[in-house]
Amino acid sequence: MPNPLRLIPPLLMLSSTLLVASVASAATVAAAKPRDTATPAYGQREDVRAFAAEVAAESGIDKRLVERWFAAARHQPKIVAAMDRPLLAPPKWFEYAPPFVSTERVDGGVKFWRANAETLARAEQQFGVPAEIIVAIIGVETFYGRVTGSYRVIDALATLAFDYPRRAPFFRGELKEFV
Numbered sequence: 001m002p003n004p005l006r007l008i009p010p011l012l013m014l015s016s017t018l019l020v021a022s023v024a025s026a027a028t029v030a031a032a033k034p035r036d037t038a039t040p041a042y043g044q045r046e047d048v049r050a051f052a053a054e055v056a057a058e059s060g061i062d063k064r065l066v067e068r069w070f071a072a073a074r075h076q077p078k079i080v081a082a083m084d085r086p087l088l089a090p091p092k093w094f095e096y097a098p099p100f101v102s103t104e105r106v107d108g109g110v111k112f113w114r115a116n117a118e119t120l121a122r123a124e125q126q127f128g129v130p131a132e133i134i135v136a137i138i139g140v141e142t143f144y145g146r147v148t149g150s151y152r153v154i155d156a157l158a159t160l161a162f163d164y165p166r167r168a169p170f171f172r173g174e175l176k177e178f179v
Contacts, residue, residue, distance in 0.1 A: 042158055043071025051161075051172065055179050066179060073158035076151055080164050100140060108144040109135050153178060 042048045052070050056063035090096075099105065113120065113135050120131035138144060157178055160171035 041071065042073045042075070042162065043067065045162065048158075048162055051175075055176050058176070059179060061179065069154060069179065070158060073154045074152075075163060076155050076159045079151060079156055079159045083160065083164060083167070105139055105143065109139050112138065112144045 048070050049067060052066040053063055055061070056066045059066075113131065117131075120134055123129065123134060124131050142148060154175075157171055157175040161168055161175045162172075164171065
């Protein structure tokens with residue numbers, strides 16, 4: 001097993017980059033939130049139907065199925081608000097880093113790595129992403145499963161893909177990957 005302290009540099013490098021992405025990758029919850037009535041349902045929007053057709057054509061998934069998935073997505077205004085919230089001043093390194101290099105988080109990373117060593121090795125071999133990077137991302141994003149978010153992935157990605165013009169191309173790509 002590689003030195004577990006190798007987790008620290010990738011964890012710290014990725015933490016700031018992944019802060020924005022964490023909004024979009026919030027874990028799925030059991031029930032959808034009610035739709036914002038000011039925003040048309042995604043299944044009724046022509047731009048969403050056109051995107052569903054594109055995704056279906058590229059993926060080989062039945063177009064009606066993709067349309068149903070997108071129609072079931074619910075607009076989440078709080079996600080847009082979180083993305084628009086300005087960062088007045090970036091935190092200083094000494095303020096930002098401690099939670100990500102705590103003994104508890106590093107120990108959690110080592111435990112997770114050991115428990116998933118075979119799967120991590122396969123992923124590293126197949127995708128070329130070092131295991132320590134994968135472990136670091138999971139640690140930053142979920143604290144190894146402790147933090148799972150409060151929005152369904154489909155809701156978060158659809159909201160950002162169709163109702164957040166500033167980053168819509170990026171999130172449409174993420175939504176396409178999710179499907």
